[in-house]
Amino acid sequence: MVEIELDGQKVEVPPGSMVMHAAEKAGTYIPHFCYHKKLSIAASCRMCLVEVEKAPKPMPACATPVTMGMIVRTKSDKAIKAQKSVMEFLLINHPLDCPICDQGGECQLQDLAVGYGGGASRYEEEKRMVFHKNVGPLISMAEMSRCIHCTRCVRFGQEIAGVMELGMSNRGEHAEIETFVGRSVDSELSGNMIDICPVGALTSKPFRYSARTWELSRRKSVSPHDSTGANLIVQVKNHQVMRVVPLENDAVNECWIADRDRFSYEALNGEDRLTRPMLKQGGEWQTVDWQTALEYVANGLKCVKDKHGAGAIGLLASPHSTVEELSLAGALVRGLGSENIDSRLRHADFGNAAPAGQARWLGRPISELSQLQRVLVVGSNLRKDHPLFAQRIRQAARKGGQVNVLDGQAPDWAMPLKNVLLADSSVWVSALAGIAAAVAAEAGVQPPVAGSITDDARAVAKSLLSGEQKAILLGNAAAHHEKASSLLALANWIGQQTGASVGYLTEAANTVGAQLVRAVPGQGGLNAAQMLGGQLKAAILLNTEPAFDSAHGAEGLKSADMVVTLSPFKANMDISDVLLPIAPFTETSGSFVNAEGRLQSFHAVVRPLGETRPAWKVLRVLGNLLGLPGFDADTSQAVLAAALPGVAGESLVAASRLSNAEFGLGPAAADQSPVRTSPCVAPIYQLDGLVRRATSLQLTSDARGARA
Numbered sequence: 029m030v031e032i033e034l035d036g037q038k039v040e041v042p043p044g045s046m047v048m049h050a051a052e053k054a055g056t057y058i059p060h061f062c063y064h065k066k067l068s069i070a071a072s073c074r075m076c077l078v079e080v081e082k083a084p085k086p087m088p089a090c091a092t093p094v095t096m097g098m099i100v101r102t103k104s105d106k107a108i109k110a111q112k113s114v115m116e117f118l119l120i121n122h123p124l125d126c127p128i129c130d131q132g133g134e135c136q137l138q139d140l141a142v143g144y145g146g147g148a149s150r151y152e153e154e155k156r157m158v159f160h161k162n163v164g165p166l167i168s169m170a171e172m173s174r175c176i177h178c179t180r181c182v183r184f185g186q187e188i189a190g191v192m193e194l195g196m197s198n199r200g201e202h203a204e205i206e207t208f209v210g211r212s213v214d215s216e217l218s219g220n221m222i223d224i225c226p227v228g229a230l231t232s233k234p235f236r237y238s239a240r241t242w243e244l245s246r247r248k249s250v251s252p253h254d255s256t257g258a259n260l261i262v263q264v265k266n267h268q269v270m271r272v273v274p275l276e277n278d279a280v281n282e283c284w285i286a287d288r289d290r291f292s293y294e295a296l297n298g299e300d301r302l303t304r305p306m307l308k309q310g311g312e313w314q315t316v317d318w319q320t321a322l323e324y325v326a327n328g329l330k331c332v333k334d335k336h337g338a339g340a341i342g343l344l345a346s347p348h349s350t351v352e353e354l355s356l357a358g359a360l361v362r363g364l365g366s367e368n369i370d371s372r373l374r375h376a377d378f379g380n381a382a383p384a385g386q387a388r389w390l391g392r393p394i395s396e397l398s399q400l401q402r403v404l405v406v407g408s409n410l411r412k413d414h415p416l417f418a419q420r421i422r423q424a425a426r427k428g429g430q431v432n433v434l435d436g437q438a439p440d441w442a443m444p445l446k447n448v449l450l451a452d453s454s455v456w457v458s459a460l461a462g463i464a465a466a467v468a469a470e471a472g473v474q475p476p477v478a479g480s481i482t483d484d485a486r487a488v489a490k491s492l493l494s495g496e497q498k499a500i501l502l503g504n505a506a507a508h509h510e511k512a513s514s515l516l517a518l519a520n521w522i523g524q525q526t527g528a529s530v531g532y533l534t535e536a537a538n539t540v541g542a543q544l545v546r547a548v549p550g551q552g553g554l555n556a557a558q559m560l561g562g563q564l565k566a567a568i569l570l571n572t573e574p575a576f577d578s579a580h581g582a583e584g585l586k587s588a589d590m591v592v593t594l595s596p597f598k599a600n601m602d603i604s605d606v607l608l609p610i611a612p613f614t615e616t617s618g619s620f621v622n623a624e625g626r627l628q629s630f631h632a633v634v635r636p637l638g639e640t641r642p643a644w645k646v647l648r649v650l651g652n653l654l655g656l657p658g659f660d661a662d663t664s665q666a667v668l669a670a671a672l673p674g675v676a677g678e679s680l681v682a683a684s685r686l687s688n689a690e691f692g693l694g695p696a697a698a699d700q701s702p703v704r705t706s707p708c709v710a711p712i713y714q715l716d717g718l719v720r721r722a723t724s725l726q727l728t729s730d731a732r733g734a735r736a
Contacts (some may be wrong), residue, residue: 391531525710
């Protein structure tokens, strides 16, 4: 450790640290613009100049390494004068448009100008103007005259997003931040540039001119999209969600969120929202009250049970539903005497299930992904399926970690890849068996099954046998594969031999939670494919649209006597008989269990729209109308305590409930015959009903490409 004196206080920091790091440890604030703790050091703004004893001039705190015995003064006359001089230069060309700037009220330049800016400018020349640029539907670059060239956005693209979409052209007063030859900004993490811009140069295009920051209430929440469980701050005005930004949590999402977490809120106030219960009468939709709708559903379920038996009733639930909703959904179906409930809507191998009470999971904490030295990713478009996981693995690759890939198409993950094994999904089992055989040959052990050892397989095996922190990660395509069980068994064997953890990236916000609360068929129950294949007479669809969310489509439900949809949106109108408006994540309390098994609860941030009701309340009342036991909880917390006893108050679900540990290699693993169909994987902006209805997200290049 190196000890320095900072404003008379002794501070110890690791060798190689900068003065800024010592100041952070000591709790001393040094004004800055270009410095950001998650980005490399640029030292371009010079706002952090401090006095270093024996140095001939003030030094930038962000780029001055500490030395033993160094004496630093951050509040001396020399330091303050230097900082005020820098501020004067920064304000020479900055437009005086704070009253209409979206950044007003949360602008670093505005805040620091109060303390370090002059009361008047000595410059009388005209301010420079920078022409506005159109870089896509998410980021506004209409006021680039405000830019102070801190290059945070440029460094974010290079280092975190992995794509240098923005750069600085020209020099001096002609310098501009812009894209290459007029291209758009298309990164799935691009919205973070808005957050880290210290002035109002980059702003949110959907939020633009819709509210002032001091008008907004700020409330914590959790992302309902992918399995990261990103922590959010939802900003609200007049009971309407106006903006979503990240809540810093280094263990989960650090200080970043994906664009679908940030901009999907547009769907919450869209025209497609369902605000009152609806019944289909004579082929026409009629608006009814809650009592009528619920009694219609309860009577319909009773009639189907009496006529066809409980086995003709089934429930299909989205894994984006909360723990509480899925728990009560299971209790409702099982209370009627049926085991037909499933949340694995895109799966093809339904035998690949964790033991009762356990769940497939990531296999290690999310925070450790950035420390991995060796990774094998099987069947995942990592960058689009899990943008924040990809960001962490990108950091591992930047530190020298080796990333190996087995996938059906050349990955564009914006990170260095050590080995890429391309194979059609129909022969992934054979390809993984080849890697297992290569590992066995290198380690001098018997291979689990016969496999063809190619040069690529041998290279992957050598990579996994070296290094220390290692992981084998199975993506959405591997989880939805026809031979998912075989892929898991082979991955587990390779993990055993190489010392790598084995885990699923998991598709949705509550994929792990759905397994823990048994939102899967019980003994003799029908799986999602069978239910969607036409074997039901009464179907309940919880927060899902089978036409988009399922590998099996919705045609089979047209033969059912009754289909009930619980959704925040006017969904499934061609196959449904009843639509019940349920609250999205912003209008209800609930919990999600993310990929690492972290239980995160949240509260409603706005009141329900129209006559919308939280789904757990709708299911509770439906259970009461059907006379079922166990539907007497008054709060979502009570439902959670009953659903996951012993873990409701903990941040991480007990490790005994998380397992990928089927190491046995049965006949299925040895069967390497090609499969019939490709895995069903949702494109990045088709993952769930919210992102599908977010206007700005559907205008992005990713969404357009998926439609094409």
